[in-house]
Amino acid sequence: MNTEGSAPVVLAARNLVRRFGDRVAVDGISFEVRAGESVGLLGPNGAGKTTTFSMVTGLLRPDSGELLLGGAALVSDTDPIKRRLGLVPQDLALYEELDARRNLGFFAAIQGVGRSRIPEAVRSALEFVGLSDRADDRVGTFSGGMKRRLNLAAALLHDPDILLLDEPTVGVDPQSRNAIFDNIAELRRRGKTLLYTTHYMEEVERLCDRVIIIDRGRIVADDSLARLRHRAGAGAGAELRIELEEPAPETLTGILRDIPGIGSVRIDGRSVQVRVGSLAAGSSQVLGRLAEAGIGVRSFSAEPPNLEAVFLELTGRSLRDS
Amino acid sequence: MDSWIAIIRLDLALFLRDRKALVLLYLVPVLMAAFFGQLTGGTGGKAERSAIGLVLVDLDGSAASRGVVAAFTNDSTFAVVVTNEAAARDRVTAGRVPVGLVFPPGFSTNLLQGIFQSDRRPVVTLLFDPSHETERSLLEGMLVPKVVSGVADGLLNVDVGRDLIARGRTNILRAQRLPEIQRRLLLDSLAQADAFLESRRTSVARTNAVAGPAELPLPYRVDAQPLTRVAGARYNGFAHSFAGMSLQFVLMVMIDLAVGLLTERQSGTFRRLRAAPLSRATLLLGKATSYAIIALSTFVVSFAVAMSAFGVRIHGSWIGFVAVILALCYFSATLALALAAIGRTPKATRGLAIPVVLILLMLGGAWIPSFIFPSWVRTVSLWMPTGWGIEALDAMTWRGLDVSAVFLPVAGLVAVGTLLGGIAWRRFRWDGGPGS
Numbered sequence: 220m221n222t223e224g225s226a227p228v229v230l231a232a233r234n235l236v237r238r239f240g241d242r243v244a245v246d247g248i249s250f251e252v253r254a255g256e257s258v259g260l261l262g263p264n265g266a267g268k269t270t271t272f273s274m275v276t277g278l279l280r281p282d283s284g285e286l287l288l289g290g291a292a293l294v295s296d297t298d299p300i301k302r303r304l305g306l307v308p309q310d311l312a313l314y315e316e317l318d319a320r321r322n323l324g325f326f327a328a329i330q331g332v333g334r335s336r337i338p339e340a341v342r343s344a345l346e347f348v349g350l351s352d353r354a355d356d357r358v359g360t361f362s363g364g365m366k367r368r369l370n371l372a373a374a375l376l377h378d379p380d381i382l383l384l385d386e387p388t389v390g391v392d393p394q395s396r397n398a399i400f401d402n403i404a405e406l407r408r409r410g411k412t413l414l415y416t417t418h419y420m421e422e423v424e425r426l427c428d429r430v431i432i433i434d435r436g437r438i439v440a441d442d443s444l445a446r447l448r449h450r451a452g453a454g455a456g457a458e459l460r461i462e463l464e465e466p467a468p469e470t471l472t473g474i475l476r477d478i479p480g481i482g483s484v485r486i487d488g489r490s491v492q493v494r495v496g497s498l499a500a501g502s503s504q505v506l507g508r509l510a511e512a513g514i515g516v517r518s519f520s521a522e523p524p525n526l527e528a529v530f531l532e533l534t535g536r537s538l539r540d541s
Numbered sequence: 542m543d544s545w546i547a548i549i550r551l552d553l554a555l556f557l558r559d560r561k562a563l564v565l566l567y568l569v570p571v572l573m574a575a576f577f578g579q580l581t582g583g584t585g586g587k588a589e590r591s592a593i594g595l596v597l598v599d600l601d602g603s604a605a606s607r608g609v610v611a612a613f614t615n616d617s618t619f620a621v622v623v624t625n626e627a628a629a630r631d632r633v634t635a636g637r638v639p640v641g642l643v644f645p646p647g648f649s650t651n652l653l654q655g656i657f658q659s660d661r662r663p664v665v666t667l668l669f670d671p672s673h674e675t676e677r678s679l680l681e682g683m684l685v686p687k688v689v690s691g692v693a694d695g696l697l698n699v700d701v702g703r704d705l706i707a708r709g710r711t712n713i714l715r716a717q718r719l720p721e722i723q724r725r726l727l728l729d730s731l732a733q734a735d736a737f738l739e740s741r742r743t744s745v746a747r748t749n750a751v752a753g754p755a756e757l758p759l760p761y762r763v764d765a766q767p768l769t770r771v772a773g774a775r776y777n778g779f780a781h782s783f784a785g786m787s788l789q790f791v792l793m794v795m796i797d798l799a800v801g802l803l804t805e806r807q808s809g810t811f812r813r814l815r816a817a818p819l820s821r822a823t824l825l826l827g828k829a830t831s832y833a834i835i836a837l838s839t840f841v842v843s844f845a846v847a848m849s850a851f852g853v854r855i856h857g858s859w860i861g862f863v864a865v866i867l868a869l870c871y872f873s874a875t876l877a878l879a880l881a882a883i884g885r886t887p888k889a890t891r892g893l894a895i896p897v898v899l900i901l902l903m904l905g906g907a908w909i910p911s912f913i914f915p916s917w918v919r920t921v922s923l924w925m926p927t928g929w930g931i932e933a934l935d936a937m938t939w940r941g942l943d944v945s946a947v948f949l950p951v952a953g954l955v956a957v958g959t960l961l962g963g964i965a966w967r968r969f970r971w972d973g974g975p976g977s
Binding site for chain 1: 808809810811815819820821
């Protein structure tokens with residue numbers, strides 16, 4: 220659901236600054252999230268992503284700047300406005316010695332859910348994540364994926380408007396990951412606002428309609444996925460895949476590397492993969508050189524730029540390796 | 542072989558990186574060993590022994606009784622306070638002094654007569670705290686040489702005694718103005734005494750030949766009186782041991798809870814709590830309350846067993862007893878929070894908490910009777926909140942003191958608990974520091 224420009228702003232960060240000693244972790248970050256939006260917060264390790272996320276969730280106070288939830292500033296730890304937030308922490312924030320029902324009951328009480336409404340809130344959350352049949356089992360007996368789902372359920376008990384998901388699929392198997400994706404997709408359908416951090420580009424591409432990229436404490440990109448891709452098409456390049464009629468001659472690598480703006484070149488028999496800076500210019504240059512060298516081309520295709528390429532383009536670093 | 546060495550090197554490297562563990566392994570045993578060594582005599586002759594508190598009441602006021610008092614006063618084994626009988630009984634009853642002696646009127650006169658006539662022996666009252674049987678036995682044993690040295694050293698010796706009798710007979714015979722009837726009575730008495738001493742010599746010689754040296758019968762009797770406030774209240778060793786052991790295990794549990802608090806923080810649940818409308822004060826208050834409830838449950842179960850199976854009774858004030866228990870729970874709970882706040886990490890907290898709790902227990906008298914402590918340790922132990930609590934529980938159980946006896950200990954425990962709570966409030970962090 221993309222509600223850009225039409226829905227009210229539910230979360231606004233204004234010029235947030237946070238220092239740890241002499242190190243400036245977050246250096247004047249500003250962004251807005253509108254109701255119903257699903258926003259991915261990306262950044263390499265040490266970029267200031269977690270610090271930003273911590274300030275948004277109230278875990279850290281900014282040194283300067285302000286954070287507005289529904290237009291109101293968060294003024295204290297006990298500010299009732301925090302009930303609009305639901306946090307899914309990266310760590311499994313659960314009590315393994317207790318059963319799922321007791322865990323959720325505790326977190327519901329902490330969130331201010333009335334005592335009479337807690338059983339229903341717990342039942343509903345367990346049903347949402349598909350753990351109703353394990354409600355009375357000790358969490359320590361759950362698989363990693365089940366714990367992740369319960370971790371998500373614990374953030375839903377007080378029916379928050381905004382869900383803050385901090386790498387909610389870390390360390391889970393593909394099946395559980397898909398289950399969590401389904402849960403999050405359902406939350407989007409229900410109109411929840413999502414702020415999502417992850418290292419997995421495909422998660423952002425699948426779940427988010429807007430991406431904020433942070434590097435060295437500053438926002439380097441804040442746009443919709445479509446616009447970022449378009450921007451990447453112009454600047455972030457593409458990957459060309461060429462199938463030759465004959466096995467590639469040994470001189471081909473040198474021929475291709477002579478082309479200005481060429482990136483990586485991989486040759487395996489008749490298969491050639493070339494990264495170019497620009498899809499249009501790059502593909503015509505590569506195909507032209509092959510023709511000049513008398514090398515026949517059986518097939519040709521170009522991969523559109525993905526978010527990983529955008530990230531690389533903007534930060535100069537790979538997301539997972541940084 | 543390489544793998545074996547690699548494993549050893551890895552473990553040693555990991556261990557050496559854990560400075561808290563190093564402190565625990567090397568420093569704490571040294572400190573504990575030094576402490577216990579000091580308690581049990583140190584290096585020998587130079588070891589300082591603590592004096593046993595002793596109240597003396599001299600109702601006789603004779604030179605002989607003053608001599609006995611002086612003999613005790615000059616003995617560094619005792620820390621003597623001379624006072625009146627009421628004050629002496631109060632001090633022993635309240636447990637401030639373990640033992641006391643009351644020398645009755647006519648002590649010296651009757652002492653001399655008691656040598657020959659057992660029914661004339663004076664009765665020395667020995668007041669003692671029932672929880673200090675050892676001091677009572679020691680004092681009873683030491684009374685003999687003190688009386689001997691202070692009063693009747695000569696008369697208790699057969700040869701010297703007979704010599705004194707001979708000189709007395711000479712003086713009586715020389716006294717020309719003495720009525721004849723009195724002269725005869727005195728001479729008869731001295732003759733009886735001389736015969737008695739001669740019979741003792743024969744008896745002693747016979748006994749020595751068979752079983753070694755024997756003593757003359759004591760010229761006084763001892764009336765040992767265990768003092769408690771309430772009539773019928775009797776000392777029950779279980780009352781003290783249940784108080785000490787309950788507190789010990791409460792504090793042990795508090796170590797686990799302090800470590801658990803930090804483990805909980807590391808697990809990430811605090812992040813979720815921080816995102817909720819919840820203050821740090823509420824979190825700490827909630828933790829302190831739950832810890833106090835856990836401590837309370839330990840005391841309740843322990844004393845329920847002590848009362849039902851071991852005859853422990855609250856001879857003092859129930860209100861006072863409950864107040865002490867609640868104050869101990871408050872102190873224990875805030876101690877756990879303060880340890881977590883100061884330690885900051887589970888490992889560091891465990892390294893800090895173990896010696897702290899051990900010292901609190903040792904100096905508080907939970908393990909070892911405090912009278913065997915050197916005097917400087919006893920001085921330090923006066924500042925141990927654990928000692929205040931255990932003493933106050935004793936006061937409310939077998940001592941049978943009224944509620945006023947726990948005002949000071951309870952106030953002290955609450956004050957220290959509040960101080961510890963303040964430390965926790967200032968130092969405890971519920972976030973794990975900066976992220977990326």
